[in-house]
Amino acid sequence: MDWKQRLAVLAAALWWGSLCAIGFLAVPLLFANASSPAVAGSLAGKLFSAESWVGLGCGLVLLMGARQRDGTATMDWASGAVVYVLLGMLAALLQEFAIAPHILARQDLRFWHTAGTAAFAVQWLCALVVLWKLSRPGSS
Template sequence: MQRFAEHLYRISITLWVGALWAIGYLAAPTLFRVLEDRGLAGRLAGDMFTYVAWLGMALAAYLLIFVALRKEGAAFKSSVFWLVLVMLLLTVAGYFGVQPILAQLKADSFPREVMESALRDRFAAWHGVSSVVYLVQSLLGLILVAVQDRGLR
């Protein structure tokens, strides 16, 4: 059973970080490059980011529990524990904090596309915040991949 939990630990890190990079830096930019309808590209990218956020929250829960049980009282001394916790907090901040603001700005601009409305600058600023949060989370994910064996010791 312990071996299964260790494999699931590694798979969880791979899925989460892989999804962050695949959606954020491959799929979403491709949508905006290929689709002429930028509104559709944004909606599709938004849906994919939602899936990545929920996946990340679920996998982070497993990873935190795994490290806490594995390290017992020393979990708070584990770099893996802190990386996962910070990545989880960034996911929660992005999904429950920034994304609702972006959605409200889009709704307030209706029937126009938000980038064609008076709310364009505010939307761009919040989109920038979202992008920075996502970038930091993605970079922390790379560090997590590099140090993941520390969570097993």
């Protein structure tokens, strides 16, 4: 495994790990311990926004590492990992620029929180699939 492949696995691990840390640890702890749900929600929104940017950055690293300058693939993307990278990045963009503004404006909170949860779940699943595909034996 060369350095580009290792960097890709590291980016996928950072992406999935940060989603786990935010979604399953930090945000639940905020709501359990903050002085009010409004304070917890405000902080959670900032964490989700930061997570969207982490996901986009990791996705870019994965896409840039997928090709060499001569256009040949450095990784076996035939396994479909690139589709999951792009889908996860799309979910992050939707969460940041389509869903979050509606939540901040307090418009139909139930619907937009459900949409945000779905976008987060899509990112989590996509990052997991990418990490799984890139870290399996023989994926180089």
